Amino acid sequence: MLQSQVKCLAVVGLGLIGGSLAKAVKERGLAEKVIGYDRRDTEAALAVRMGVVDESAPDLVTLASRADVIVLAVPVGAVAPVLEEMKPALRSDHILTDVGSVKGEIEKAFVSVFGEMPANAVLGHPIAGSEKSGVQAANSALFENHKTILTPLPVTDSQALGVVAALWRGMGAEVLFMSVAHHDEVLAATSHLPHLIAFSLVDTLAGADDNKEIFRYAAGGFRDFTRIAASDPVMWRDVYLTNRDAVLKVLNAFDADLKKLRNAIADGDGQTLLGVFTRARAAREHFT
Ligand code: NAD
Known part of the structure; x- marks a missing residue:
């Protein structure tokens, strides 16, 4: 045909x-x-x-x-x-x-x-x-x-x-x-993890006592970053339940890196912060 x-x-x-x-x-x-x-x-x-x-x-x-x-x-x-x-x-x-x-x-x-x-x-x-x-x-x-x-x-x-x-x-x-496996790993990193972070961030802020005040002053960066948190909950529940292993792998790596940033902030370690941000900016500029 x-x-x-x-x-x-x-x-x-x-x-x-x-x-x-x-x-x-x-x-x-x-x-x-x-x-x-x-x-x-x-x-x-x-x-x-x-x-x-x-x-x-x-x-x-x-x-x-x-x-x-x-x-x-x-x-x-x-x-x-x-x-x-x-x-x-x-x-x-x-x-x-x-x-x-x-x-x-x-x-x-x-x-x-x-x-x-x-x-x-x-x-x-x-x-x-x-x-x-x-x-x-x-x-x-x-x-x-x-x-x-x-x-x-x-x-x-x-x-x-x-x-x-x-x-x-x-x-x-x-x-x-x-391949099926490569697709699911790539999408876990480029789509499933970012959606999870956006859902989580908006949910955390929405649960804060002063959430109205927070969202009132949310500007362009926040809107860009969290747009995907308005996505369909049923579709996304299915994604995490069915791509569990690939999502957990990339989520664990992200969790470890986020902890390093948290520690650097707590310790006043500007060098670590600068290192991460500089590398991330170069990587982001490279792929656009
Ligand atoms: P959607 O909610 O806009 O549409 C899904 C439709 O399927 C709804 O109209 C719903 O009533 C219908 N439906 C649900 N169960 C059904 C059933 N048992 N029988 C018949 N109809 C049924 O969702 P969507 O964004 O169009 O997503 C559909 C598929 O596309 C999902 O598998 C999703 O993973 C995939 N997808 C979504 C996106 C995206 O950005 N939204 C991108 C690429 C792929």
Whole structure:
């Protein structure tokens, strides 16, 4: 199946990512028809009204029986139950893919439902998003000039991989390939740890007696740093529960370094502070 031959693309989970993907595929003509399903009827109805999908399906079996490419865009913890529910309608010529933030857990979900990783499943993760959620926030340009990581396994069918890669490229994304384990380690460091720190910082300050006063005077730096603490709690709970080992590894390293900074402040050790800040500034300037 070539990219232009996608007849019916189905999106399960019409939130920020699923809605943005459906909208981008429709606007760019990457599939003849785009249908969707969301367990919240209101979201599905809104997606149809907004023109994000051509139609919504009444249930997962109907959706799967009509589609040739199925994108799972639900929270990581919902992937296994969704696959289980649509399993009676799944065929070996379906192409299944997903957008979940933790690839090891998605692989486990597929294996738990099918007994092994199906050849027609291509796991993926767009490195694009925002703290917003829901179809209302759908943006067809969300993936443009952003990376999408695909994590094919030895069993993955090369034609299925080609179709999924072509879809992402068609949406303007740069497609990269890496192993499941490497993906989960890299994302633990670049995304999962920063989100955890932002959630924790805002929660600590919100619990302070004078929190109104603190937030009133919060300026640009605080806003930039904590924007991601407005992200969806369910999605992020699933990320930490399912990428536990990789997150704990980088969290332990961060915890140790933070303790060094705390000690340096307590001891009036300006040299240590200057050393850390100078190295961090050079590293930050280097990657921008
Ligand atoms: P979202 O909350 O905006 O949308 C998720 C949608 O899935 C909701 O509309 C919800 O009703 C629906 N849903 C939940 N369980 C369902 C089920 N069992 N059956 C059908 N629909 C169900 O969340 P999102 O930000 O679009 O995240 C979706 C996926 O994308 C997650 O796996 C997340 O890890 C991944 N992701 C998110 C971002 C981001 O920045 N938000 C970035 C990349 C990847």
